[in-house]
Amino acid sequence: MAEKDILGAAPDDPVATKWQVVREMDANLVDKALVEAAYANPALRALFPLVSHGSLQFSRCTRFPWSQDLPSIFPLFGGRFRVWRLHEPRGSGRERVGEADSAEEAVELVASHLPAGCGPAVDGTPDALQPLS
Numbered sequence: 057m058a059e060k061d062i063l064g065a066a067p068d069d070p071v072a073t074k075w076q077v078v079r080e081m082d083a084n085l086v087d088k089a090l091v092e093a094a095y096a097n098p099a100l101r102a103l104f105p106l107v108s109h110g111s112l113q114f115s116r117c118t119r120f121p122w123s124q125d126l127p128s129i130f131p132l133f134g135g136r137f138r139v140w141r142l143h144e145p146r147g148s149g150r151e152r153v154g155e156a157d158s159a160e161e162a163v164e165l166v167a168s169h170l171p172a173g174c175g176p177a178v179d180g181t182p183d184a185l186q187p188l189s
Contacts, residue, residue: 070118071104071177078105078112086110087131090159094129099167102176113142114166116174119181125188126174127153127166137162141169 103114115122139153156162171188
């Protein structure tokens, strides 16, 4: 069994380590219920989580530049969420996936729109990734 660091993640598992960091972030940075709902979903927990301006994003790789090809969750007023694919493959640069009334619904929306074969995240840059179908 691998040793664990003070955050409870194996030191050679950047995805688990990053999830622990995101889960410990201040509520002013990201919605805690959203993070916990995403973490509870095995498909999303296998991806590398990123937080930017309150949004929860996911990458297929653990190193910059992130893959940017998976849906992301953005907070709206009133506890609602919008799911976008920021760099969708058809080239428009944005694809609105939908809106959700709760963190759990937003997570399900992302999970249901994950491309086949998108996880688990690869420890490397996007150059190490296979193209998505």
